[in-house]
Amino acid sequence: MPPDHNQQHSRRPHYHRGRRGPDRRGGDRRPPQTQQQPETSGRDQLDIEQMMREIRSRISERHGIDLSPQQIQELAARRLEAILDPRTIKPSLMDELRRAAGLPADTTPSDTESEDTIDESTLYQSDSGFLRGIRRLLNPLLKLFFNPVAIVNALNVQARRAKASAAREAEQRRRQTEWNALHFEILRRLVTDIARVEIDNEHLAHRVESLSARVDFNDRRVRGLEHTQHQSRPSGRPPDAPVVSSPTPPAREEAAPSTTEPASPDTSSESNRRRRRRRRGRRSGQPRDMSGVPAPGLAGTAAVDQSAEGDEFGDDDATSEDLTNDMGVTSTMADQPTVGDFEPSPPDPFEPSSPSSREFPSPRPEEPIQVASQMEPVAPASESSPASAPVEQAERPEPIPPEQS
Amino acid sequence: MKFAFITPRYGAEFSAGAEHACRLLAEQIAKRHDVDVLTTTSRDAATWKNEYSEGSDRVRGAFVRRFAVGTMPERSAFAELSRRLREGPRSRPDELSWLRHVGPWSSGLLEHIKRQHRSYDALVFFGLWHPLTVSGLEIAPERSVVFPHLHLRPELRFDLWADVLTIPRAVGYFSNSERRLVHSYVGVAPQYEEVIGIGVDPPPQQTYPRHQQDPADVITTDDDSATDEDALDGSYLSGRGVPFRRRHRLYDNFALYGGRVEPHNGCEEMLEYFDSFAASRTDDMGLVLMGVKMMTVPDAPYLRLAGVLPDRERMTAYEAAAVTIAPDADDLLSQSLLESLAVGTPVLANASNEAAVEHCRRANAGLYYSNREEFVGALTVLRTPALRERMGENGRRYIRHHHQWDAVIGRFERLVGKVRR
Numbered sequence: 001m002p003p004d005h006n007q008q009h010s011r012r013p014h015y016h017r018g019r020r021g022p023d024r025r026g027g028d029r030r031p032p033q034t035q036q037q038p039e040t041s042g043r044d045q046l047d048i049e050q051m052m053r054e055i056r057s058r059i060s061e062r063h064g065i066d067l068s069p070q071q072i073q074e075l076a077a078r079r080l081e082a083i084l085d086p087r088t089i090k091p092s093l094m095d096e097l098r099r100a101a102g103l104p105a106d107t108t109p110s111d112t113e114s115e116d117t118i119d120e121s122t123l124y125q126s127d128s129g130f131l132r133g134i135r136r137l138l139n140p141l142l143k144l145f146f147n148p149v150a151i152v153n154a155l156n157v158q159a160r161r162a163k164a165s166a167a168r169e170a171e172q173r174r175r176q177t178e179w180n181a182l183h184f185e186i187l188r189r190l191v192t193d194i195a196r197v198e199i200d201n202e203h204l205a206h207r208v209e210s211l212s213a214r215v216d217f218n219d220r221r222v223r224g225l226e227h228t229q230h231q232s233r234p235s236g237r238p239p240d241a242p243v244v245s246s247p248t249p250p251a252r253e254e255a256a257p258s259t260t261e262p263a264s265p266d267t268s269s270e271s272n273r274r275r276r277r278r279r280r281g282r283r284s285g286q287p288r289d290m291s292g293v294p295a296p297g298l299a300g301t302a303a304v305d306q307s308a309e310g311d312e313f314g315d316d317d318a319t320s321e322d323l324t325n326d327m328g329v330t331s332t333m334a335d336q337p338t339v340g341d342f343e344p345s346p347p348d349p350f351e352p353s354s355p356s357s358r359e360f361p362s363p364r365p366e367e368p369i370q371v372a373s374q375m376e377p378v379a380p381a382s383e384s385s386p387a388s389a390p391v392e393q394a395e396r397p398e399p400i401p402p403e404q405s
Numbered sequence: 406m407k408f409a410f411i412t413p414r415y416g417a418e419f420s421a422g423a424e425h426a427c428r429l430l431a432e433q434i435a436k437r438h439d440v441d442v443l444t445t446t447s448r449d450a451a452t453w454k455n456e457y458s459e460g461s462d463r464v465r466g467a468f469v470r471r472f473a474v475g476t477m478p479e480r481s482a483f484a485e486l487s488r489r490l491r492e493g494p495r496s497r498p499d500e501l502s503w504l505r506h507v508g509p510w511s512s513g514l515l516e517h518i519k520r521q522h523r524s525y526d527a528l529v530f531f532g533l534w535h536p537l538t539v540s541g542l543e544i545a546p547e548r549s550v551v552f553p554h555l556h557l558r559p560e561l562r563f564d565l566w567a568d569v570l571t572i573p574r575a576v577g578y579f580s581n582s583e584r585r586l587v588h589s590y591v592g593v594a595p596q597y598e599e600v601i602g603i604g605v606d607p608p609p610q611q612t613y614p615r616h617q618q619d620p621a622d623v624i625t626t627d628d629d630s631a632t633d634e635d636a637l638d639g640s641y642l643s644g645r646g647v648p649f650r651r652r653h654r655l656y657d658n659f660a661l662y663g664g665r666v667e668p669h670n671g672c673e674e675m676l677e678y679f680d681s682f683a684a685s686r687t688d689d690m691g692l693v694l695m696g697v698k699m700m701t702v703p704d705a706p707y708l709r710l711a712g713v714l715p716d717r718e719r720m721t722a723y724e725a726a727a728v729t730i731a732p733d734a735d736d737l738l739s740q741s742l743l744e745s746l747a748v749g750t751p752v753l754a755n756a757s758n759e760a761a762v763e764h765c766r767r768a769n770a771g772l773y774y775s776n777r778e779e780f781v782g783a784l785t786v787l788r789t790p791a792l793r794e795r796m797g798e799n800g801r802r803y804i805r806h807h808h809q810w811d812a813v814i815g816r817f818e819r820l821v822g823k824v825r826r
Contacts, residue, residue, distance in 0.1 A: 046769045046795055055772070055782040062778075196562070196590055203557050206734065206757035209776045213674040220677075221703065 118155040407439040412531040415444035423532035423554035431467040442469040445511050453509040472513035491559045500565040527821045542572040549573040574824045577601045579737050582759030597823040604810035607747040646725020659691040661726035663741040667699035671732030678780035683707045724748040728787045747804040749797030770800030
């Protein structure tokens, strides 16, 4: 049954009614089969693993031969196949080992291990009574030709040896079964540990990659700080020296801040307006970096910090002085959460005795302190109401703060 | 039904780990069943000091009983003990001693379970690494469920965990990777087990912006978007998350990270990789960090901080982003990833986080990276709008089918039903 498009249109917001283009034709002209798509139609067109393989192959093309873990495993499996030659290794060895590991050793004596002993009468035994009689009659005659006792003794010795051999074989089988069980257990544990080591190895590889990236990150940070100190020491500029920054920062490629270019009257008035707005919520105090020297290189960070406290991103046009002032907050609390970051949510009127709504923990970097979803929304300095949206659209060309370093 | 949720810490301020998962589940399940959260008065997992007041409380709909923590062993010996047990042979008393050092120990809580366990249909323990679970599981194993919330750590080689995981009647997981860890690493196949996960409620469709001058910004309902192909064009996509974009003056595509900005959860790595990406590109794709800032971020023109946002605005931020980055390697719940998928934004996850990778693969709605080149390559691929649109649709469908709270609670009830039988 085709969907009722008129009903759908009646649910749509009123501003859709005036739309031009294909919507104006009405729902009855649209193809009706768009609603009930097969469940996996969208998924079939995408294969994430295939995309990742393509990305990795592109990377490997750039870097030369770079085997993926899967390829390495395939190579290892082939090598293992070569070691486990089917001509020399019984294919069902593992199954037998597994079976034998769970079974008790088979040490029952064979049929040859009878307790019967051979004596002289055994030589003349027969099922036929007539034959037994004849043999008994001719027995003295037979003893004239040879000594049957020696034969009886030899047979007895042979029987004893056979019995001992069977016992040894049973003992050996029992020991072999125990060894098989032990080998199987060792093998099982070995395989388990190899699996664990592989998991550990993969985890550690990721960890190494992550740590190397963090090392690079910290190297860059150190270089930035050193560069900043190097620049700020010989200058000796008084802290209240007027600095004028470009009110409309260029794009990233041309991000070098022009500190001498005068601002145009329009943008400077806009800048002043924003600067006043920023200053309302700023902390007092002389900005210093970690060495106690004003560090304009961290100005961008300071701007970011302000935004983290709920300020808008649009404060990109703040002057270097403003940003340097803010830098004091950042540098002295570089690795500590800012006050605004831990602003507690208001107490819930329905949970008067909730400790979580009464008090908040002291900020500790290594412990979860505040979940983003539970925190109070940080009120921006100026919320964009729908009516003011077109005005803000006109302010579009200045979104990115200049790179200060 | 009446459940007891046992967790070492409980509160709205915990945003990660088994405690967070416990709270998320307790708040949702408390809407349908009676839930008593049995926890301690501690807040700091390092010292286990008694900070909350002892007694009963109600936190976001869940009834919470807090019990005092007993004296903890000397902390200074803990590191040495851990090192010795990791590197050398260990016995069961050693492992139990290590567990006592981890803490917390609350005899009042265990006594309460002993006295009252018959009044609960199920005892649900969260987290395997603390003595409350190990001792509490032995009280009523036939009615116990444990959510181990396992990570790959050296201590997982202890033989203790295999024995502990065989005690309860059922084991619940937050991801398939956790289940694989229990099976292949710990070597335990529990009697009843189920991957529960956590849920995400997709935000109600908002008719923003509220003026009608720009119909391209309109977000229609799901039904409309499914039936009206004409509405699903580039202008629609560009209008996603308009309030967030306008508030923060973001006019170009941007990648979003939602969570605590701290070095231990992959943020440094992400920032470093993104710097490589930005250096390799000429277009202005920015990176927006949303959440508590606990580290110094570099001075880069592409980088913005959005601060801490409330739930609704957070979802709008995810909606506005071109791609969400999930750099945390230990985030078993992957809440930000799921929230991003719920609003149709593809994700780029850390390959070390198997749970996140699994979500990406199952949903076909995200890529993952294990090094810098993959990060740059994947982010470059994700710049294609058509691909993002398809991934976003896949993500929404995945969340609708598997990670809405109704589905999650259904799985939980199924698991608990096995325990009750």
